[in-house]
Amino acid sequence: MRDAYLVGAAQTDFGAFPRESYRSLFSTAFEGAVDSVDGEFDRTEVDEAYVGTLGVGGRQLGLSGPAVTEFVGLDGASCTRVENACAASGTALRQATLAIRAGAADIAIAGGFEVMTDMSGDQTRYWLGVSGETEWERMSGTTFAGVYAQMADAHMAEHGTTREHLSRVAAKNHANGAKNPHAHLGFECSLEDAMNAPGVADPLNLYDCCPTSDGASVAILASEEAAEELTDTPIRVAGAGQASSRVGLFQRPTLTGIPATTDAAEQAYDEAGVEADDIDFAEVHDCFSIAELMAYEDLGFCEKGEAGPYITSGTTEPDGERPVNLSGGLKSKGHPIGATGGGQAVEVFKQLRGEAGDRQVSGLGRGLTHNVGGSGGAVAVHVFEEGWA
Template identity: 70%
Template sequence: MRDAYVVGAGQSDFGAFPDESYRSLFRTAFEAAVASVPKGFDPAAVDEAVVGTLGVGGRQLGLSGPAVTEHVGLGGVPCTRVENACAASGFAVRQAVQAVRSGMADVVLAGGFEVMTDASADATKYWLGVSGETEWERLSGTTFAGTYAQMAGVYADRYDLPRERLSQVAAKNHENGAKNPHAQLGFECSVEDAESAPVVADPLTLYHCCPTSDGAACVLVASEDVVAEYADEPIRIAGVGAGSDRVGLFQREDLARIPASERAAERAYEAARIGPDEIDFAEVHDCFAIAELLAYEDLGFCERGEAGDLVAAGATERGGDLPVNTSGGLKSKGHPIGATGAGQVVEAFEQLSGTAGERQVAGATRGLTHNVGGSGGAAVVHVFEREESEEVGA
């Protein structure tokens, strides 16, 4: 199959935007993606589009993909909507890669959007809840935070994890997010701030939880046959892996791991012909601080029970051996559900293009994104590599 490359990626700001619509946010992200293509890009080159969204608030549940692609001028381009909860646009990127690799398309737009802040708190809880097991978890009163709190409790009891480690994750990601102009919570917080914040679901405090967000993100994926038209040093999608699992926690054997992430990572590494020790940076799904710690282990960055040690040693800070969530992650940058996975790819694209500004990881040539749906019902992992011009098509 043909190689696939990211030739452009962009996003809107993430936050609360009462004067914006899902269409306008998507237009902002699309225009940013087009502007980021090194050698220029004509939107008429797009052969197909894949758009991820959950549809929070019930807006345009049917045909929401064509609703945004038509708005940005891609009239008549085939468009498919993907819904996999919080992993919707991560899976949209995966579908774009498959279309390019199969030969069905030379250029595919993958993106996502969500508007979450115009609904009441109760309505937002409902829409977050539909990403979990509805009948036996959500309708019995379990919240999204409550689900991850159960996972945090099991992990902490098994591995003697102090809550301070969760707070260190939050402080790290806020430090990165403070350097990201697109971040919703673009301010620093200390470990003490996170420790003393109100408890949302024990042991998780407010600063251990991501915000609800509005936003959009877009990624342009091109085949090896046309990539030279858009970039001299393109970003190759070296590996893609996906996995799924039981949606409800009560259906799982172990709450201290996410098997869907393990399966997705294994497949992505195998496709890329690398191991986790060859990754230079990663964007992982930190909807709650415990989720980032679980990701360290599920993705093979450390052994079981060692995630707390990794963050305590500073290894995942921007200047550490393996920077994680240089964008600020979901925790600081924000989590507009349908846009999150594509937004992670935006950060990977900027890091590997050397355009990440103050967040830049020096010498980075290979990065990973990890996007999870709900509490682990689905997960997708992408591995990206920067290539020199003479390597393209080799």
């Protein structure tokens, strides 16, 4: 099998940018990714482009892929828009990897964008709800926070997870995000403040929830032959896993985990020939605090039910054995739905190349990204390794 290499990656700032369009955001991310390539990158050589977006706001629902690739001079390249809710660009990343592995492309880009902050509150709540199970779950009156709150409720009852365990996710990720110049909410948040924030959907409060953001991300992937011309610091996509599950929580076999995460991780670990213990650091999908705790368990970082004690142990802090969400995660860095999975790859790219600035952790050789769509209907997990195969 041909290997795919990550040779460039960049993201815009995540935040609220009323003067930007979805196209200008994508352009900023794309040009940043081009600039991050060590060698001379010729954009006319892009064979395949995969662009993730949910299409929040409905602005360009049809042909939203070509609408951004034309803007950056990729006119003519094969372009596919990918929709997998919040896992859109993680899915795009896997599609680009598969295209290269299959020999259908030598150079492929995977990216995503979303504009979420320029709408009324009603519009935002409508669009946030479209990725839940619409006919039954949504009609029971729940929000996205509500579905994750139900998982938190069950996790607390079954495993003794506490208010403090949840808030430790917020405190850690804000501390990390405060060092990330691209972060939407780049400020620190004490454990006490996180625990005492106003309620949203019991047991989740405001600091258990990520913001909605504007932003874009782009990753450039290349075959080994093409990568040899483009980079001196190769980062190999060692494993690319993806799985789906029931869209509605009520139809899944468990309320306290995301089965598609376990399935996607198993594929990615198998491809990479590694186990969970071999992962040095990870960017996981912390759309809500409970989601990061469940990710620890579903990815195999700790035993089922042990996520609370695991975060309390400090293992996932920057100076711990396995830092998680060094970028600040969705919680602090922000969550522009279609750009999030690509943004996770940007952090892994920077950390593995030693380009993460104030938040750089030394000695990292293998990183994982975990991107969840909806409340677990789709999940993409990637394992990246420094060096040639």
